[in-house]
Amino acid sequence: MHISYNPLWKLLIDRGMNKKDLRELSGISTSSIAKLGKGENITTDVLLKICTALNCQISDILETITDEDVENNEIKIHQEDSNG
Numbered sequence: 218m219h220i221s222y223n224p225l226w227k228l229l230i231d232r233g234m235n236k237k238d239l240r241e242l243s244g245i246s247t248s249s250i251a252k253l254g255k256g257e258n259i260t261t262d263v264l265l266k267i268c269t270a271l272n273c274q275i276s277d278i279l280e281t282i283t284d285e286d287v288e289n290n291e292i293k294i295h296q297e298d299s300n301g
Contacts, residue, residue: 218281222253225278228271243270 229239236250243266252259268275 218283220256220258221280221282222256222278224276224280225253225267228273228277232271239267239270243267 229235234242236254239245240247240250245263245266249259249263264275264278267278271278
């Protein structure tokens with residue numbers, strides 16, 4: 218299983234916000250933003266700051282995806298890259 222922050226990015230788009238806005242509103246570091254962008258692990262403290270700033274639940278900013286879904290998505294990306 219992997220964590221995906223795609224729900225967070227969709228939420229920011231829906232609210233007309235960007236990563237800089239999120240960083241300033243929540244008080245998280247640029248390195249935390251970078252980790253989120255790369256889908257890397259971050260602390261629960263950072264997740265809590267984001268949820269507090271956006272007035273949302275943790276399930277609104279992340280989701281779990283299976284290894285199979287990750288592999289299928291990577292295959293799809295590689296196919297699109299070679300076709301485009």
